[in-house]
Amino acid sequence: MQPAPLRPDSVFALGHSRLVHEIVDPKDALLIDLEQGVYYHLEGVAATIWKSALEGLSLDAIAIAIERNYSGCEDRLSAAVAAFAQALIDEGLLTLTCGAANGASAAPPPGELERTPYRAPSLNRFTDLQDLLRADPICEVQDPND
């Protein structure tokens, strides 16, 4: 069965529970997938999309956030954001949630005073520590109420 296409009001959540991430600053993020033993570095527009998606922004709102924070955005920005969000979903890093129907997604934050030049988002994927990350996994038994 084909997955449902992304819509302007699509909203997202973290792909799975064994995915950890750290946003170094609003335009730089590290993601580590302990299930696959893969890690990712997202810079610039890619990091902003990631951060915005986890803040509950819809696809449309993410595109607005990009426009507010980057100069010289491409004409088909919404399509570029959707394609990158789909790539994150395909990697298992994001999943669609059902928050879109009631229009409850978060609003894009105000832009920065000095905008950064736009560069198309890309996913930097690293597999060099796959053995380390997968061979000795941490199995955390966590209190669900914690």
Next chain:
Amino acid sequence: VRLDAHFAADLEAYFARLSAAFDESARTGRGAHERCYRIAGQSIAVRCAGRRLATFLLPALQHLAQDGVDEASLEVDVFATGMKENDLALPAALRAAAATATASDPVHESAASPVYSYMGTRHLITWFTAAAHSEVSLLDLDRRRAVVLLQSDAGLPSLPASAPLRSLLTLWFEHQGMALVHSAAVGTDLGGLLIAAKSGGGKSSIALACLGTALRWAGDDSLLVEMRDGHARAHSLYCSGSVFAADVDLYPPLHGLSLQPRLDRPKMQFFLGQHAAWLVDTAPVRAIVVPTFTERSFSRVAPSSRSQALLVLGPSSINLAGGRPARRLGRIGALVRAVPCFTLELGRQTADVPAVLHDLLAGLDAAPITA
């Protein structure tokens, strides 16, 4: 139902059973050998059941040994048995919870030695089982006591452990807000540099190059880092180090040390506990340095981005010795945001590295540099 409440009786009984087994092991092993250590600002008392176990466990902590402690922050009892002593196994309910937590995870099914961690409100537990070796650490936060069971088919190795009690110490100190990082560190009492690299990335070589210089050794593989009021401090854990046999002659200070082959890596192992003047126990972190190998004639440092440091420190630290991956990564993120980061472009030889790093530290003292 909270897991803690669900397992409370099991865990209490298990702690009592392990403690009784420790007492019996100490009795048959001609006594408990107790030493106190000052680790990350806390007094940790370690009692080993039998001299052989103490000989195996304690050399890597020798540089942190202290005398005359009135009250330890944590008391740890350690004993060893054969693998077949099943009556000392973890409570079935806890094992079942672990199985449930991992049943849908194919990675865990094929894992050689998964590290499990349980972090309740009163008890912290970490355990792993490999083919011929297992380790269980159970920590009671209310009593500030822990008991560690080592089980092995072949008995204790003849070589001292390079990183003893690492899972237990990680759980304890991360519970206190610190983070275990995969890093070397050198420095003085006034300031230190974290050397962040993946395995084979130059951490040990740089720490070795600084041996016996003004830049003292805090560790070559794993350290504790504490963040307080936006400032980072590194704490030494182990005085063990390793070097490739072919490289021993590159580092003259090693000539007077006893070098023994490591069992787990093609390297020689040594301990620096007798050389306090070469070591630093704790130091404020002034910068993170990420080495890269170059064909340059001389080594040099250049400002780098925080993301570069996180990209090295995060993935290589996150899977060390149990604990909560997300929490550790968050603390490492706070660390890289708190200090400047540099790339160390290593020249063809490492002899100039101590001077380069010393100059870097001196420059940071005079005027902090930011990338």
